[in-house]
Amino acid sequence: MQEKNSSETMRNGADSKRSRLVKTIVVFSLVAIVAAISGADFLKNRSQAKLYPGPGVTSTTSLGAYLPNLKGTAGDSPVYIMDSGKPGETIVVLGGTHCDEPSGYIAAVALVENAVVSSGRMIVVPQADRSGFTHTTPLEAYPSRFEIETKGGKRWFCFGSRLANPIDQWPDPDIMLHYPSGQKLSGDETRNLNRSYPGKPDGVFIERVAYAITTLVKKEHAALTIDLHEAPLEYFFIDALAVSEKAREIGVIAQLNLSMQDIEMGIEASPQNLRGLSHRELASATPTMTFLMETANPSQGRFRGRTTADLVVDGKDVCYETAAKYKRLFVKFDSSGKPISLRVGRHLVGITEILNAYNELNPDKAIYVDGIPAYEEVLSEGIGSFLHSPSVE
Ligand SMILES: [Zn+2]
Known part of the structure; x- marks a missing residue:
């Protein structure tokens, strides 16, 4: 037993x-x-969307050419040069400073793939903070990619974060100290490219990216620099242009010419006391005239509803419609939304009018750029019609 x-x-x-x-x-x-x-x-998230340099691109380089210690890092972002070979000044266009503001990035891509410069030069950096495209912002619950329909099928693009990836810069301090002013901001802003200008050659990752861009603007003798952004609809500085003191006259002429096309664009002077911004610092550190343009991005603000890839592209959101009814927004918003084609179209026509104003005042140094997709055409055909088709390699 x-x-x-x-x-x-x-x-x-x-x-x-x-x-x-x-x-x-x-x-x-x-x-x-x-x-x-x-x-x-x-x-x-580590792979980047393919760009297709158009007939106007005469050479390509990267930010590492302006600061060797960026070579081979996430900050070694491509730089597209369109040189007419004819006299004229140089314009620099920055997209993708904040990688959750897609229309600035796509407008820069549209320039690379369409623009042809016939006098002077244009230099485009579509992903100013390339590291920001390799991750999304924690707790924001948005997609890491979106798609745009072109004539030959859909193309995908990264939807990233306002800040550089912690993989490239870690840890954040409790308080960010701007170099060289010593201005104090919250610690995570230490990864914000647009708080880090003019940058530092041996600084943290994003200070080095800012320094490379400042060096590019200086070395290439840029007469004009335009930084393309978007803002949430509940933010007061929206559908607007920030200009440095020396760019004010061009900004006002551009604003007037835009309003004659029924495109309302607010204008504001670059704040002298808020340090680290591209338009504030590049205008101080170099001879360039600076502009920063904002469009209305419904996939970015706090009132937004579910953040899908469709919201990024069609810009339709019932939560924002409700907020608009209660007059809580700084722009008009209804069921037609704020599609990416409208926002990219605004950036492109804004660049065109800044160039027109510059050329009017400086005919002997004019920068003539052909092939920029026209505002009305972008609205009627969609920005995808002006982007390279993935089916054509
Ligand atoms: Zn921004």
């Missing part, structure tokens, strides 16, 4: 060992599957 009991106990022990082993294998397999799926999704 005792022997029978002990053999039963042994059998029960072996059974429970086996069941523990099976449970362990199942749990580990599930963990491995989840890790593989999320790891693949995480790695997907």
